[in-house]
Amino acid sequence: MTDATGDGSQSGPMLAADGTPLKKSLARALRMQKMRALMLIAPLLLFVLVTFIAPIADMLFRSVENQIVSDTIPNTTAVLEEWDGEGLPPEAAFEAAYYDIFLAAERKEHTKLGTRLNYELTGASSLFRKSGRGLDDIGEVYQDQFKDLDRDWDEAEPWAELMGDPAWLSAQAAWTKGERQPAFALRDGVSDILPKTAREYAVFARYQQTEENKSPLKEEPWTAVHTALYEDLKAGDLSGYTGPRAEMLKAADALVDSPDFETITFQAGFEDIDEDWLAPDIWRTIKLYSSSYTSGYFLNSVDMQLTPDGPEARPENERIYMLLFQRTLFMSLVITFSCILLGYPVAYILSNLPSRTANLLMILVLLPFWTSLLVRTSAWKVMLQQQGVINDVLVWLGLVADDARLAMINNQFGTIVAMTHILLPFMILPMFSVMSTIPHSYVRAAKSLGATNWTTFWRVYFPQSVPGIGAGSILVFILSIGYYITPEIVGGTTGTFISNRIAYHISSSLNWGLAAALGAILLAVVLLLYWAYDKIVGIDNVKLG
Amino acid sequence: MNDVVLTPVGKKPLSFTLPVLAAAGGFAGIFVGAANGSVLLGILIGAVVMAVIGFLAAEMLGEAQEKPVRWGLIVLFGIAGYLFGGLPGAVVGLLFGWFFGWFAYWIAFGRYRAKLLPYLTSGQVLWHYGFRVICGAIFVFLITPIIVVMPLSFNAENFFTFTPEMLRFDPAGYSLRHYRDFLTNPEWTRAVKNSLLVAPVATIISVSLGTLAAIGLSQSHVPGKRAIMAILISPMIVPLIISATGMYFFYSKIGLQGEYIGIVLAHAVLGIPFVIITVTATLVGFDRSLTRAAANMGADPVTTFFRVQMPLILPGVISGGLFAFITSFDEVVVVLFVGSSEWQTLPWQMFTGLREQISPTILAAATILVGISILLLASVEMLRRRSERLRGMSPS
Structure with a gap:
């Protein structure tokens, strides 16, 4: 800022030190700043676009590509x-x-x-x-x-x-x-x-x-x-x-x-x-398939087929993908709910304990988070299998007969348990960061005004913790809907997700177009949730430990 | 904090102590009874034993004799356990003895109220401890699978399960053979070597590019900041199977599929969101007047960056790097598609091993990985505190 307004004789715009109008000079400074920021971001943005976004776009293109016939x-x-x-x-x-x-x-x-x-x-x-x-x-x-x-x-x-x-x-x-x-x-x-x-x-x-x-x-x-x-x-x-x-x-x-x-x-x-x-x-x-682009793969992935009279539903006994999508959604929802159910008390107690104890207990949450996914999956395999730890303990306690061991692996139960365990930290961490900002005085105020324990929790504490639940749920749901490794190892045939089907079409049946169409649908769902997450929580608010 | 007594405690009447202890004893009796044949008998004996202990502790011996009573209980339960179930039974017995000794005094002398507010009703006290038990169970759920893997990795047999020898604590049931296999089998050593070749390079790429971009993003007036951020975080959000197949097709086209460079690039891009998130979080607390002050005193931007900004955000950068490292070190889906048999990494080796269930060497690898993750966790935690101290926040 200069002495532009020193005496009344000077009229016209305010000037910067070098004599250019202040407005212009500020605009230039702002532009410079923007340019510098963009220059810093550009290399990474380019890198991500080339090594990540381009491959995905290329794969999505395969879901409509059909030049092979013509x-x-x-x-x-x-x-x-x-x-x-x-x-x-x-x-x-x-x-x-x-x-x-x-x-x-x-x-x-x-x-x-x-x-x-x-x-x-x-x-x-x-x-x-x-x-x-x-x-x-x-x-x-x-x-x-x-x-x-x-x-x-x-x-x-x-x-x-x-x-x-x-x-x-x-x-x-x-x-x-x-x-x-x-x-x-x-x-x-x-x-x-x-x-x-x-x-x-x-x-x-x-x-x-x-x-x-x-x-x-x-x-x-x-x-x-x-x-x-x-x-x-x-x-x-x-x-x-x-x-x-x-x-x-x-x-x-x-x-x-x-x-x-x-x-x-x-x-x-x-x-x-x-x-x-x-x-x-x-x-x-x-x-029917002589055109260079086809909707056939997409129709296939929602259990329909292209006929000369337009798209038609497949016969009842050939429908598998809708079932698989439904199962993926259903299991992801169950996993998300179990995570809320298990994560809420833990996040609550962590945010209400004295910080020394809370930090110690936090390690119990962070250790699984930092432990290799494969370690955790193999641990669940060890725990859940027929000759596994849980069955052994149950047999030892006499709760289950030795010849009637529970089948807890290679089915939906195994996938849900293992994935709840794997994704639980992703629920607890956002919940914790929201809950630790809720002042204790509100709860005490509600109680001193005569509210019962339940009313205090339900009307005062819980509404303030909802953003944490929302953030955690969307994150867990997004992560679980596209999971591949854990269902592949502990899911058997009934506990697998749409991702496993995509992998199957890529590496075994080689029907890449169908895999790309299934992937495009999955990606659309995930991006929709991602958008919602951005709107509700903001991606810059993601916390990692 | 731990020694503050909020509510004065005192001996409880027998009409409270005995039923509570009997119920606890009965509950434990269910399991002991079930393991030995008769649930009903177990409940009965458990209830009677605990009631007697409660009576002895509260009425006959009192607080003055607490120490000898509790030690006596530990020994007695240990011996009883040994008679019932051998060495493992003895261990369980010792734990039972320790717990019930403590529990009897805790209940009988009303100590459970010491740290709670005096005006709580008994229902609230019950809920307070009930809630803690529930949370404890959830913590057990979180940590048990990781703990269970460790002893199994010392299995002398080629099984994924506890053998009878292991349960008897027979030294013959334990061995280091799987660790030996892990360290000498060329398949495993090559996998470890490949992982160690890929992860650091991928980390360096994502940290250097990611830090620069995070600094750019933290400035005010970045056009399209939200969209840029969304793109940069997307590798964490897009299902890995989609990223993996996309990269597989694209990298095959440009000849990177199955090559070292391809795997490194893929892993670098997967690590970027973690770097961006941690470094931006650190930059939120960064005092921008420091850079202005440096510039004011004549430092050029590069000097300012390396001498002023970098030392302050370094903890965030390093923990972002550790995240990126563990992402690459732990990544299996993308490697399965982009990699080749020549570039099998450790997670790949574990994945195929798990699918075919070849040998518990996987568990030895898992135990070592848990050790590594404990180290990483500790360093991230240390860095976080240091970063908060540097930024003038009090470490929590």
């Missing part, structure tokens, strides 16, 4: 787009599926697709695995006949000469292993006379070059190319063709036109592999 069988999904879902799809769909699955099988990706579709339609996995092996049968019909006509049809070089650009041919011939392969190019005009063959051969050649690092000049084309050739020869007229290998091609054309040339429709070929291909179910499922 990536693996793009042509099929394009054809099915036109299909109305009634009866069987057109022959074009079978044809597209033939080429798509053929390539996917070469890439070993058809099983992944099968696994994906199996989440929606049981049996899809084995259907696709079978088809990967069986599709060669369709092509071999044509390959064998062409080969019998001319052995060159099963050789690498004649095919390359027929399909490849001459410049590419010479470049490829000069190629040696270790160098970059010259990119395959189709010969001018070949895709006009043999469109499908050219397409399939290009797919084959590029696959050999990029994924196998082999020269198309050395590799015989796979059977899908022969199938495509048959399709082209049947449809087109090659009489005017004068390019390389013209005779060989014309002979093949003549063979295809002859009446005793053996053919097979795509639909019949698929039927030979598995009759399930002639059931509309698989086609409907593919059509």
